[in-house]
Amino acid sequence: MANAPQISTGAATAPAGKVHIPGWRRWLIRVRAYCLKEVNEIRRQPLLILSLIIGPLVVLILFGSTYVNSTPRVRTAVVLPPGGIPGVDIAQIQELIGLNFDLREVTEDRAGAEARLAAGDLDLVQVLPGNITAALQGEASPQIEFRSNAINPLTEGWIQYLAYAQVNEINKAILRATTARAQQEAAEIRLRITNVEGQALELEQGISAARKQAAQEDLRDLAALLDRLERALPPQEVLAAQGGEIATLRQRITGLQETLERLDRAIATDTLGQTLAEIARARTDLQALDGTIELFVNTSPDALVSPVTQSYTNIRGGAYSAVVYYAPGVLALLVQHTAITLGALALVRERLMGAFEVFRVAPVSLTQLIIGKYLGYTIFIGLATLVLIVAMVLIGVPLLGSWLQFAALILLLILASLGVGFLISTLSGSDSQAIQLAMISLLLSIFFSGFFIALDSFAWPALPVAYSIPMTHGLAGFQDLMLRGVAPGLWTWLGLALIAVVTFGLVVLLTRRQLRRA
């Protein structure tokens, strides 16, 4: 047996012979012991550090550099009625439908298109009706049939919206065509109006029987033309949207038609002498209608169909690119997930390996244990966050707000997230259970923090869940500070502080119970 060296000191000198160390210093030494242990353990895991820092950054860059559009590509086939649509060629269809949909084919084979839809080769089939052009004459109300096989509710929402937009465009095109035709007819009517106006003057002054007959025919021609014009006019809502004279066009036509009818009857019954007032009103109506029609004819069909236009200005000069916009979210997610994952394993692992027993025998307090762990993980996560921020700055993510507030918000987010992690750790019976709960918290954060889906999209029962996630507040605060350059709202600070305090209290309470059982 090898002879082991002697050790000096011993019971005879301990502890009276030891150097006195003040209580506060011992307190700090113990806290530092836990802190250093955590930092040393983490730094021995380079893969963990890489996956925690580089991983999210690479994902962010990949996302930002490849993200092109938020609207889905809807693979579409258009089914035409047999023989196509009279007056509409395929190029027009491709131009109109291709605006919103990824048009893969135009066919008359409905069954084939629907088979491809069912097989998943297509996302949408549009069946165009044969009588679509009859809408121009207002003779029918044709319907475009949209058939999809979407399984994603968001995609389905998009398809319905795009279908609505497409039908709206078609309706506007039909209205434009209708309006143009009405304007053409109205231009012709103006000549007749001038003619009838002259004849009304003659009627007023008294004319021969032969002239009366000619006048009567002119009146009837004008009445027929007015009838045609009235039918050709765009819907009253379109005219009303123009306001002023044009809004009264249909009403004026109707009024003049009634006046012309009375004149016609007066000529037929030879009672013109008794209807001089009618003749005078007819002349006034004719002049007024002429003025209104002139206005109508000189207004562009586009202005008539779409009287309201839009003007859009982003006071910031433009929205951020996707990579920049999502950067605060990625930062908040990274900080939270790292803290929760590390925290979730911190206590359960030591509890299971029996370290709590050693801690109970040693002259350390629960507060020293918890504070030491908070400190160690905060230092590590703080450094990791710093590296990520530097990388984000290098790829152009701005920080428009106060650096001091930004640092304070990160610190608060770390503390709140560590609290959640430690709480998971105290509730878990094993490492794998802790990891599982950490993953559930990650899933909750992605869905309910406002990262991808705005909080407004949820019913109220989801909101307590959302606001109990540190990332919800961290995300809002980071977006305010980094992208808007404003201080985070009071609720952001209060929300994080509340989570940090409540979880700290629960962790102390539960760990004390577990230590007693150790």
Added chain:
Amino acid sequence: MSPNDAIRSEDIELDFGNGAGIFDQTYSVPEGTILGMIGPSGCGKTTTCRVALGLLTPQKGRITTLGRTPTAFRAEDRERIGYIPQQFVLYPRLSVAENAAFVASLYGMPAGQVRSRMDELLAFVELSDARNRLGQNLSGGMQRRLMLAGALMHDPILLFADEPTAGIDPVLRARFWEYFRKLRDEGRTLVVTTQVVSEAVYCDYVAVMRKGRILAVDTPANLRKMALGGEIIDVTLDDPDDMRRAMETLRRWDDVVKAVHRAPGGEADLHVVVDDAREWLPEVLNRLENQRPRIAIAGAAPLEVSYDEVFIKIMEQDQQRQEAQGG
């Protein structure tokens, strides 16, 4: 019990139910000695230590460790105690030095003291060359030695070691006991639990435990005497036919010879139980050879009964006592 006892336990009981727990434990551990707690798995060795450490509160009885009730330990009291638990609780991703420093820091040792103490202790447990090796890369024996070093970092005067030699090879086991005896020689008190009965020989006192009770606590030699009723002289007769006469002769000498019986498995062997085998061996031989006709002796020597046999004997005696009480 003496005022210099490191631990004093009187009628301690902690009943976990279903027969588990510790019962009627009365024992003391004098300062500067090694108390070995020996017994089968589940006999209450760890619970006994945990009560003495203040980790468990007894339901009955009174116990003081270093003069204070363990459940009322202050930080200063804990700083005088070291503990090696059964499980390896040092950290696999920390080096040997970091692990030892961590434990030392828990006891409030400043960095300067930690450094000098660590050099000394790593040399003591022969881990100086492995000071930068990670815990996960240590062999089982090195891990145990590291735990010992960790427990000694703050220079405790009382050390509890819960089965420190479990699952390690005999050479390392012997080395551990060498460490323990050195620590004892320096004035420290050690409480060491073990399932290896033969380790009793290294202890100053041994507590034999069964079903939560301490069946006997004494020096190893006294335990042997207690189990066997004394010490045994193994006598081999020249002629097996002399067996009856030899036994009758010795039985008549009842003021010295406590018992005589045939040795199991030997035709010409008999066991003579006396208070002190070495002292009474010549006299026993004289008595037999002075008989007429003479009883010829082929050989005689004090019998070295293993502690395993002593342990089994004590267990059997306890079993018989319980059955007698039950009957």
